Amino acid sequence: MSTDVMAFIRRKFLEYYSENSEKIPMPTSLPNREFGFVIFRERMMVRHKGFINGAEVKAFLKSMTPMDAYYSSAYYERPEEHMENKGWLGADLIFDIDSDHLQTPCKSEHDYWICESCQNSGRGQQPELCRKCGGSKFKNEAWLCETCLEAAKAETQKLLSFLQEDFGFLPQDIEICFSGHRGYHVHVENEDVRQLDQVARKEIVDYVLGTGLKVEFHGLMEVGKSKIVEGPNLFDPSWNGRIAKGVYDFLKTSTPQQIEEIEGIKSNKSKKAMEHRDLILKSWNKKARWGALKDVSFRTWVKLAEYGLKKQTSFIDTVVTTDIHRLIRAPFTLHGKTGLKAVSISLEHLKQFDPFVEAIAFSKGTLKVNVNESHKFRLGNEVFGPYRQETIELPMAAAMYLLCKKAASPVE
Ligand SMILES: [Zn+2]
Ligand SMILES: [Zn+2]
CATH class of the missing domain: 3.40.5 (Ribosomal Protein L9; domain 1)
Incomplete structure (x- = not known):
């Protein structure tokens, strides 16, 4: 980007912060948070900044006019010190859902990568290593896309259901934020989560991702000599109910071909499952009658349940949630890659939230x-x-x- 273009963007950002800084909400326990900014001129991250109060932050936004602004999910005794001397006091629980990591079919239309060492390039998601030179550094060009952001929102909605129904967080503990670019962040601010270490946060991630979960331990089993299949009900709490719901949704919407695509299911099995689809769906609203279909085998049910399970997980970024020193984008500040603003969204509004309208800053x-x-x-x-x-x-x-x-x- 030429210096002229950058100077122009910076002038517009200054205009935004001059007019709107009073409306920018400040984090709780502000003096204990570390702030970080990407500065226009150097295009590099300046972190370990601390502020006494909101007025100081707002004055900084106006005088420095950063490209991007972040604060820590963590609380520190001395946020300006180096990491090892900060005195970690705890951290909010945060989640990041980035459409970059979701498998959407449109990626090949709007994403583009270039290998930094050999200039080899391609469309869609970047490979892990360059196929030409083995390099691992890429420049990416990713455009905002309605399909991708809708997919990210759907993952966010699934996450919210885990947070409220399975973990019992209250709406007032939860803040949702559109990042201003390609995804959503969810912050949980609550006394109970502050002290959780990385291992505990990894447990939460594993739960939401369904990592290592066995459907046989969540109510799906064969009972008695005649080996009748029993399974969880739709309205059972936690993963049991989610597995039943996963199977229910799958049967409701899938074609015989999609059932056959599930590894190990032969076409006669898929036909049986499809023939009985209406019966299953109807009966499951009251109580799941997995065993009513004698000709669908236990192995088939396990395959269907495992598939349903995958559809119920929420695709969160493990690294972000387990990092207890993470900087997160400050709501209502500008995103340097789009000129849109990060927006906090209430739980009730998420469904209707339109990032292409509500994140417009200029x-x-x-x-x-x-x-x-x-x-x-x-x-x-x-x-x-x-x-x-x-x-x-x-x-x-x-x-x-x-x-x-x-x-x-x-x-x-
Ligand atoms: Zn290369
Ligand atoms: Zn897309």
């Missing part, structure tokens, strides 16, 4: 830009692009998005 005016290349995208109620080598006047939010994506420059 809603005034227009800007004429030279666009190099851009995918089609929606912002507000308008669809833009695709563009290629053209000069066009755009609403400010769309122009800022392309500038931040390094896909355009302002026309003088």
